[in-house]
Amino acid sequence: MQFEILAQPAASVLRLSMDAGEELTAEVxxxxxxxxxxxxxxxxxxxxxGGGLMKGLKRMFAGESFFLNHFTAQQSGQTLxxxxxxxxxxxxxxxxxxxxxxxxSWMASDPGIDIDASWQGFGKALFSGESMFWVKCSGHGDLxxxxxxxxxxxxxxxxxxxxxxxxxxxxxxLQFRIGKAxxxxxxxxxxxxxxxxxFSGQGKLYCQSHNPPSFGSVxxxxxxxx
Amino acid sequence: MFDEHDFDDDEFSGxxxxxEIDGGRAGAYIRLGDRGIRARTxxxxxxxxxxxxxxxxxxxxSGRMLFCRTSDRSLTIxxxxxxxxxxxxxxxxxxxxxxxxxxxxAGRSRHRRNLLLGWGLVGAVLACLVGGYFALxxxxxxxVVAVPFSVDEKIxxxxxxxxxxxxxxxxxxxxxxAFFQQIIDKLAPHTSVPQAKFRILLIDTDDVNAVALPxxxxxxxxxxxxxxxxxxxxxxxxxHEMTHVTNRHALRRIAQSVGLIAAFExxxxxxxxxxxxxxxxxxxxxxxxxxxxxxxxADLGGVQLLHAAGIDPRAAAESLQAIPHLELHESVSWLVxxxxxxxxxxxxxxxxxxxxxxxxxxxxINLEDLRKQIAVAAGRDAPAKADDSPVESSxxxxxxxxx
Numbered sequence: 072m073q074f075e076i077l078a079q080p081a082a083s084v085l086r087l088s089m090d091a092g093e094e095l096t097a098e099v100x101x102x103x104x105x106x107x108x109x110x111x112x113x114x115x116x117x118x119x120x121g122g123g124l125m126k127g128l129k130r131m132f133a134g135e136s137f138f139l140n141h142f143t144a145q146q147s148g149q150t151l152x153x154x155x156x157x158x159x160x161x162x163x164x165x166x167x168x169x170x171x172x173x174x175x176s177w178m179a180s181d182p183g184i185d186i187d188a189s190w191q192g193f194g195k196a197l198f199s200g201e202s203m204f205w206v207k208c209s210g211h212g213d214l215x216x217x218x219x220x221x222x223x224x225x226x227x228x229x230x231x232x233x234x235x236x237x238x239x240x241x242x243x244x245l246q247f248r249i250g251k252a253x254x255x256x257x258x259x260x261x262x263x264x265x266x267x268x269x270f271s272g273q274g275k276l277y278c279q280s281h282n283p284p285s286f287g288s289v290x291x292x293x294x295x296x297x
Numbered sequence: 298m299f300d301e302h303d304f305d306d307d308e309f310s311g312x313x314x315x316x317e318i319d320g321g322r323a324g325a326y327i328r329l330g331d332r333g334i335r336a337r338t339x340x341x342x343x344x345x346x347x348x349x350x351x352x353x354x355x356x357x358x359s360g361r362m363l364f365c366r367t368s369d370r371s372l373t374i375x376x377x378x379x380x381x382x383x384x385x386x387x388x389x390x391x392x393x394x395x396x397x398x399x400x401x402x403a404g405r406s407r408h409r410r411n412l413l414l415g416w417g418l419v420g421a422v423l424a425c426l427v428g429g430y431f432a433l434x435x436x437x438x439x440x441v442v443a444v445p446f447s448v449d450e451k452i453x454x455x456x457x458x459x460x461x462x463x464x465x466x467x468x469x470x471x472x473x474x475a476f477f478q479q480i481i482d483k484l485a486p487h488t489s490v491p492q493a494k495f496r497i498l499l500i501d502t503d504d505v506n507a508v509a510l511p512x513x514x515x516x517x518x519x520x521x522x523x524x525x526x527x528x529x530x531x532x533x534x535x536x537h538e539m540t541h542v543t544n545r546h547a548l549r550r551i552a553q554s555v556g557l558i559a560a561f562e563x564x565x566x567x568x569x570x571x572x573x574x575x576x577x578x579x580x581x582x583x584x585x586x587x588x589x590x591x592x593x594x595a596d597l598g599g600v601q602l603l604h605a606a607g608i609d610p611r612a613a614a615e616s617l618q619a620i621p622h623l624e625l626h627e628s629v630s631w632l633v634x635x636x637x638x639x640x641x642x643x644x645x646x647x648x649x650x651x652x653x654x655x656x657x658x659x660x661x662i663n664l665e666d667l668r669k670q671i672a673v674a675a676g677r678d679a680p681a682k683a684d685d686s687p688v689e690s691s692x693x694x695x696x697x698x699x700x
Contacts, residue, residue, distance in 0.1 A: 167312075167322075167323060167324040167339075168312050168322075168324045189358075205358075211324070228370075241358070242322070243357055243362065243377075244312070244322075244356070244357050244358075244362060244364075245356075245358060246356045246357055246358060246360060247358075271356065272356045272357065272364075273314055273364070273373060274322070
């Protein structure tokens, strides 16, 4: 399977070239276009079994869909186009281990990768600006994530601070806690940053340039009531 | 890198951070060797953190990942396997052993904290559920005060025919009514709801019982008239039932049974809805039995009524003692909800002792005349009674709110 990410970063599209027998599991609704030599199977389970009702429900809590689409190329030279829901970037991650992904950023992955949801804890659920659950991707293979705005990668070794709502994904070797941006809580809020996510440890962190709630709060008042 | 022998056969899944690896990180299988922690990546490369140069840290997204680093942080081996710390403690000595011990102690402390937090949460949820239930029940009972007494009367009117049918046959006789009216006239002026219109219906059955319907209708069973020894005892039973009416125990019970719906209807002022719902619930006999608290209130209210009306209130205790089968005739659920006779008699006597002294006069009612009049009325009504016999002959005790 070969891939190319087109039109980065504002309106990215993922173009996949697949040979006969190659498979990909993708988020429901992510397919933009495809050649005719694919079979598409929709189920609540991982390709080839595994998971099931509970995992499907957990995915829903994490902001993903209960169902998954499994694309299998029946002939060589098939192309598949996938795109994210929001205007933004797509990134490729060669997974070997576990990556924690914010709800709704998972777009597609190798069928061997396990897509599960993990509870982030009360404090983080309330203040991280993300879904109550994270999507936990484990295994080996290609993983494609989407974002709102551009994605940038940070190699953390020590400590790093990210504003709430800007996390796309991070390696499971990183730990984060919710803290205030400045010295004082009032100062943090007056500075417009409020609470932030403070990462520690060693590993890769992926952030997005925009965050959907802030965009919504700017756009919302300008919309005419229906 | 090292010519290592394994300390044991255990293998743990994890990873390694090293500059020599493309991207700086790779997944690896970890073993505990003679000299250090050994990680083998999928491409077959080995990395070793020597025991004497190993620094341990806990972290990762789960907070349970153990990082084993060299002191210059150039190499890190990590794993989340729960068995790894114990295995590492077995393989290590000196400073590293102490580091592992600290990590294991922190893990045990975290486990205890989480367990405590978990049980605390379960307890809090249970407390909220129980508290919410009682708040709802209390709220629904309190809301009854806001409902006009006319609602009680309408529920009473609606359910009277079906309750009569349930117990047997009504004996209608003007002379018998006159006896009952004397008791009503004596007691009614002293009740807490002066506008309540009381009426007594005589039910032609041997059961020793009396039933109060919301609004003021009281059903007295022929068996009760036969069982009482004095007219004052009969008045005490009627006083007890009148207190059920004026203290609106039926509406309270309905509000409690259908709490949320009733409270909602009371709040939005849907009187029609309350009446329909109340009538339906009241007819469901099992739901209509009163609580021990309501029975206690009715006992004491009855005593106060007798005292205020100048009737000797000791008749209330006597009636309970004289006709013990008043309870024996009742269903199990009724017995469960009623305090036992001794406790009731004690409570009544305690109240009587605290009442201010006053002159009591006997009721001008001849029980024998009343019984004869009832017999005459029953004889005149005989054909109708025969028709109703299948219902009357039933020995099934009633669950309804009865004396």
